[in-house]
Amino acid sequence: MISIKRLQEDGIDFIMVIGEIDASSSIELDLTIAKSVGEGYSKILIDCSALEYISSAGLGVFMSYIEECKDRNIQMVLFGMSDKVANTFSILGLNELLRIAKDKVQAKQMVNGL
């Protein structure tokens, strides 16, 4: 089960992901990010502090936006991951491709280029 919330703050789009992302719920995540990108946000922060589990399909969603973010100069940062979730990202090597911050403050600094 998954619950995704969006919130805009200082021109930054916050996407909160709560629960588990598996093959079926990854579609919802994909749609949410696509919507945010489609609305023209150039700063997207993904709050993973309530993310309990992510399957390979969910990781695939983040992965699929790496190129697009680079091409359209969108800054996407994930933050607040639990150790377990962070481990899943690092095993696949996604921590090297995605920008991952420790917490919200650090994430904001990263997108604001500070």
Next chain:
Amino acid sequence: MSFVDLLWKVFATGLVATVISLMLRLIENLLGSTALTRNVVYQDLVYLINLGLMVSFLIMTFTVWKRLILYQKSKWLLRIWAVFEAGLLLSLAYNSFKLPLIDWIFGTLLTIFIILGLILSGNLKWVAYLNFRQKWTSLLLLLLTIFYLLYIVYTNSSISEVIASASKNFTDYRIHIFILSLIVFVTVYSIFSFLVILFNLPTTSVFEQKLEEVVNFQRISQSIQTEQSEESVYNILLETSVSTVFADAGWLEITGDKPNVFAYRISDKEAHDIVNHLNAHHVRGVLDQGTDKTKNLSKHLASLKGSRYRSILAFPVYVKGANIGTLALLKELPDGFTKEMTKIVSTFANQAGISIENFRLMEEALQNERYKEELKIAKTVQKSLLPQVLEKDSDFEISAFSESADEVGGDYYDTLRINDHLVCLIIADVSGKGTTAAFHMSQMKGIFHSLAQRDIQPDEFMMQANQALIYCLERGSFISATFFMINTKERKIKYARAGHCPVLYYCSNKKSLEYFKDKGVALGMVRNKSYQNFIQTNEFDYKNGDVMVLYTDGITEAKDARNEEFGYERLSEVISEVTQTTPKEMQDHLIRRLYEFSGTENINDDYTTMIVKFK
């Protein structure tokens, strides 16, 4: 034998008896008043012939009436009939033995028989099953039968009176209770039947209509077994509804995925006019399908000019609670639909809905069956992609295991010998499940077998594999893999890990288990040449007794009843218990513990391990 045939039999017997009797009369008339005709013996002969004819006619009729009365029998009816029949036989015996005639017994018995006969004559259920034509035929046959009966009885009576006046010893047949009772019963039943059929004539059409309704209803119910498409069910629904309520026209509008209009004796334009008219006058509840109530909309049609229809009756058709269409019936008469018609058509509409639902369920079941079959094939293909035999060497021993969930998974492992001292291993996991995963797995196998042959460094292997996969993997899909090159001459292993689960390694010297920490991004994640920055070749030496445990995330992510994961720590713990055994025993131990942990045989991901023990 049909009822009319039975009546024919009676009629024919009556006709023969009457004709013979008339011929005797004719002979007598031709002979005139001669000595012969005045002779008592001759008169008695004529009388006996007539009596025989009458009795045979009566008995014939009696047996046929018996069949008609007992057409729909109940226990009580059978008992009464048995009493009646037995009584008649007894009375026959009584008369045959020439026992003294006692008036009161005679009267009582006769009365009892007549009453029983009357009771039995009330059983006329067979009449209801005659159709209009059969009823007319039966009326005619019965009328003639009654006529023959009366004629024969009259003839016998008149002859017996003549003889009685001439001879004192003459025994009149009328003292026979048997014959008298038969005459009364047979005549009464004939008259009853005649009258009942006569009065049933006007209602015959109603009965026939009801019967037709039942047949129509059956047609709709059975259409699912015999008809090949939903369309024929719709056609039958429209046809039967129109014919049952004698509608002048009608249409069935199907909404949804495949909108369609089935019209009966009405043009699409006319139908549209009526729909538009009703919409324009805001007549809600029927054609707009806003409610499941069926309404008689006659009054609203009165204001529609240029239309000959004055009554309309509309029904929604439901499948699984969803409205799929509207059935509308039209009549030129105002108030042309009765309550009964509404009921029966509503039943038809419901039944048609059920038939369609069954039809769709059957289609779905077939479709599911097909998918299952396809999945089965995919699973077989996937299994066949895994190696049957693993590479063997004096330096190491390998054991591998792979079990996939119901869905087809994408776990892959393989071994390949390059030369006498170089052996390659691979373990990979394709993201996603199902046929696409199995498809990507087969691509991975192709890549492994072609690239590993070339004796290239592991990082180079991954780079080329990545380059090859970029064009095959769809957006969001990737493959995690670890590639090993075992050099038995130098007792060294080179490997590259592309996002796959870290290697669990047992070092026999230090007697310690640890996960290798190295870097590497999964295949397909970086879709350009810069991938070389994200992959590296690692190297280590192996010693006698060392163990390398390879696995996929299905094992570490296996969950128990409390939703807790098997995890890396537990994996390392379980392996530490069996480091001194053979790879096969280690593997069996791990799998057993894994099943114990999850507490179920139904795994939800693929379990794959490859364990290498060095000598």
